[in-house]
Amino acid sequence: MKHRVPLLCLAILALAVLSACGGSYDSPPGTTTGTLTVQMVQAPPTSLLAGGSTAIVANVLYDKKNGGVTWSCAPAGDCGSFSPATTAYNVGTQYTAPTLSIVSKPIQITATSVTDSSQSASASVLIYGGVTLLNGQYAFVLGAGNGSFGMVGSVAFD
Numbered sequence: 001m002k003h004r005v006p007l008l009c010l011a012i013l014a015l016a017v018l019s020a021c022g023g024s025y026d027s028p029p030g031t032t033t034g035t036l037t038v039q040m041v042q043a044p045p046t047s048l049l050a051g052g053s054t055a056i057v058a059n060v061l062y063d064k065k066n067g068g069v070t071w072s073c074a075p076a077g078d079c080g081s082f083s084p085a086t087t088a089y090n091v092g093t094q095y096t097a098p099t100l101s102i103v104s105k106p107i108q109i110t111a112t113s114v115t116d117s118s119q120s121a122s123a124s125v126l127i128y129g130g131v132t133l134l135n136g137q138y139a140f141v142l143g144a145g146n147g148s149f150g151m152v153g154s155v156a157f158d
Contacts (some may be wrong), residue, residue: 050127
């Protein structure tokens with residue numbers, strides 16, 4: 001009789017572990033079914049310097065084929081690049097912003113499901129760059145209105 005209690009505890013523990021393995025790893029915790037949905041897990045920053053890069057991640061929830069996402073951006077042509085261009089669940093891509101000859105440019109980054117291309121998630125990024133607004137040596141003067149405080153200085157921008 002002594003051996004039945006530990007054996008019964010071991011059997012219950014094994015059953016609990018095996019029952020936790022039933023769901024798909026790409027579904028939200030506690031759910032097993034739902035509509036295939038793309039979710040931006042680590043979105044790009046709202047602004048980025050021209051030529052700069054950032055890591056971004058998107059997941060496809062409820063994707064039985066685990067196809068991952070394909071990355072794209074708009075406006076097409078010179079909106080940047082992705083490395084790699086297709087990523088699996090919870091795997092990020094490196095987005096590199098374009099170099100610009102203008103002050104700023106809005107970019108739309110999109111992650112589209114490989115399994116169902118009608119499902120996607122997007123984020124907007126404003127790319128700054130190109131033209132240097134301040135370049136050279138500048139002088140400044142600060143002072144209080146009543147003349148009790150004053151300061152002068154110089155700064156160089158490149």
